Amino acid sequence: MITIYAYDWVPGFAKGMVRDYRVRWALEECGLAYQVKTISHTHKLTDEWKSKQPFCQIPVYEEGDLTLFESGAIVQHIAEKGDILLSADPVAREQAKGWIFSALNTVEPPIAQMVATTIMYRKEDWYKGAMTAQEIMIRDRLAHLANYLNGREWLVGAFSAADLLMASVLRQLDSTDWVKSDSVLGPYQKRCLSRPAYRKAIEGQMADFTGSAPPH
Ligand SMILES: N[C@@H](CCC(=O)N[C@@H](CS)C(=O)NCC(=O)O)C(=O)O
Incomplete structure (x- = not known):
């Protein structure tokens, strides 16, 4: 079990x-x-x-x-x-694993940093400056992700573990409109989160x- x-x-x-x-x-x-x-x-x-x-x-x-x-x-x-969560096709399977790393190692770090700064350092006098710097980094990552996803339903072929993790990473931005208001990332996020699982x-x-x- x-x-x-x-x-x-x-x-x-x-x-x-x-x-x-x-x-x-x-x-x-x-x-x-x-x-x-x-x-x-x-x-x-x-x-x-x-x-x-x-x-x-x-x-x-x-x-x-x-x-x-x-x-x-x-x-x-x-x-x-x-x-089910990784394609049977060996090429797509490995590419999805690459996107798993990308979600967790390229897109998530600046987002996680911003979340941690918000929770722990909100009262510091450098808080606003740090948030601005983090927003710039996050928006840069989001722009590249949106550019890649434009015209694609999922990151690699069918829905995969990579989408599951990418959507989980993007959820941490729910208090902003950076994902929701984006014409590519907003619908992508919705597709992922409308899954019954x-x-x-x-x-x-x-x-x-x-x-x-x-x-x-
Ligand atoms: N990289 C780890 C991070 C795990 C993590 O941040 N867990 C949080 C809950 S979402 C936790 O247990 N935090 C308590 C702590 O750090 O003291 C993973 O993805 O499993």
């Missing part, structure tokens, strides 16, 4: 955004059965948890002898099981928030 680990509680702004939904989404797309175990923010700091996830984070995936962390690696592992993944995550805030 596949087991994935998620949090039992997160603050309101993070609900529906925690990265275990990326893994749930992949499992739902592939129709694979799985169970979810939840952990607390106190438990994530224990040595026991660090033996599964050295950076005290979630998600973690277990299947038989395999324990895996990093949501991108987990989604790729799930996709590798068949040809995505909806199930988000609903699953929301239903598993049964814990309470950690003591301060």
Whole structure:
């Protein structure tokens, strides 16, 4: 049985955004059965948890002898099981893997930086300058992505793990209109997020928030 680990509680702004939904989404797309175990923010700091996830984070995936962390690696592992999330065609399959890296290693870093700056440094006097610099970098990446996607339905052939991860990355910009208002990226994002497997993944995550805030 596949087991994935998620949090039992997160603050309101993070609900529906925690990265275990990326893994749930992949499992739902592939129709694979799985169970979810939840952990607390106190438990994530224990040595026991660090033996599964050295950076005290979630998600973690277990299947038989395999324990895996990093949501991108987990989604790729799930996709590798068949040809639902990675094409059976060997060329398209490898190209989609390239786009997995592109989503996580080219497009996500400036976005993740902006999200982290917003959460942690909003009160600093350099905050506005940092946000402006990050916006420039993000918009540059988005422009190149839109240019590539123009005229294409998906990143490589049919919907793949690369689209799943790219859409997950773009979701972090939901508080802006940078994706929504773009004539290519807006509809692309909609196509990805209208998939029933995505909806199930988000609903699953929301239903598993049964814990309470950690003591301060
Ligand atoms: N690169 C990691 C990042 C994981 C990550 O950022 N997890 C967040 C939840 S979305 C977390 O557990 N944060 C708690 C912390 O960093 O203390 C992945 O994609 O799995």
